[in-house]
Amino acid sequence: MGKTLSEKILSEKSGTDARAGDIVIAPVDLVFAQDTTGPLTIRQFKEMKHSSLANPQRTVLFLDHAVPSPNRQLSNDHTFLRRFAEETGCLIFEGGCGICHQLVAEMFASPGDIIVGADSHTVTAGGLGAFATGMGSSDIAIVFALGKTWFRVPESFKITIEGRFPRRVGAKDLVLHLIGALEADGATYKALEFDGGTIARMTISDRLTIANMAVEAGAKVGIFPSDGVTRRYLTSRGRVNKYKAVYPDVDAEYERAVAIDVAELEPMVAVPHTVDSVVPARMLTGTKVDQVFIGTCTNGRLEDLAVAASILKSKKCHPSVRLLVAPASQQVLTTALRAGYIETLIAAGAILLPPGCAACFGLHQGVLGDNEVCLSTANRNFKGRMGNPDASIYLASPATAAAAAITGEITDPRELS
């Protein structure tokens, strides 16, 4: 019997015949933490009395959640992380460089890698064919020290994507539809493995968006096979030497198969307060929004800002809407500046936030007021997520977000010119 993509990667790395359900120990190619999980990771590392890192050049700290720091406690956490980097020689990316998952994609992730991070959206790197998953601070501290960890080899769901996307329908609508179909715990402990003719036409940006949200169905990883698109992306990032063909065996065994024809999709929205409560945007027409947030590790990439700018070009935001835009990285920001997207968005009335997680997780830069409604391109709409349990969050694509910024209510973006 052949192997799934996850079984193949874990077999090769662990040096065993890894099959779904097995427990294996595997070396890790990249391990990281961010500024809200990093301090506990370091304290757990120090608790072990382990003096050095297994691989300092493959151990990374990212300051992305609370940047620039909104208060002294988080500033002190940042100082603690900087000191650790000085002491151990691990890499550190300062505030403003961008969101950890975007920087991992731009600079580190390659097909066949095993990547673990102290952040649940570590799954994003699956868009580049990496077996990438989130863990807590203790698990990550052990990887800092030992350079390896244990995994339960996941059963896989094969998600076959065919067809051509209709106008203004894209990867975010696809993944929202998928999570609605699987439900929030439908893929717990499983791997979502993507396949089908449509993925060859998907950009890496699209694949990262889809892999990013695999965890919202409970999955351990969301993983794409590598191909020419992956190779071109790595070439553009100066690491074509890291390209490797990774694909499943034709006779691999899957626990479940899901087929999606994207030609039948329409703009989708996840309604409060769970990510799997998904309905077409047209059914929410008339739902007023106070804030629109375009950014995050799900949809803060150049392609996302391009879509938003194309809809907002020569338009103004609705007077009762605050539009927040946070590019996913410094490189996204500078490229979007050169392309004119940022100017277009600001001319429409957007507030530009620094590259980072920004308003996504409720600490700063866009905390909602009581009874306010936000339409966000992020990946989570849990109660309290954006800093206020008495507010509501809807999740949608950059196109649907841009449309709502213009009309002041949830709008099917196909209805706008």
Place this chain on the structure above:
Amino acid sequence: MTSSTVLKGKAFKFGDDISTDHIIPGRYSHLRSNLSELAKHVMEDANPNFAHKVASGDLIVAGKNFGLGSSREHAALVIKLAGVSGILAKSVARIFYRNAINQGLPVLICDTDKIDDGDEIEVNLSKGEIINHTNGACLTFGKLPRVMLNILQAGGLIPYIREYGDFII
């Protein structure tokens, strides 16, 4: 066994899909290096009175998919700091499951429909049984993989690695 084999306390019942944002919201990120302050907000967005009412030994009893969302280990940590001796749920999200065991906090998968809020619960970890003293129900729970059982028995992942120096599977 470092962790206690018998857990005894009152049930605090929660529904399905209690996320780590319910358990310890992101708006308290500035308290993550001040755990005693952070713990005052445990479960705040699911039950604002929880932190005041919970007593040492009590158990969290939930529906499906407990602990979904963020990887923040602080979620498991503040539950433990609040004195909770264990979590019973129909199912648990993957990262939270590892985090709780890594903190030496038992998480047991069982049919929680037979437990109501306020019921007196006793769990015998070595016998593998749960007794609801309020209604007399007796429940069993799913077995942990050996690596997780060993981590739990060592009192958490850090003491486990300090003891064994490596993973033993």
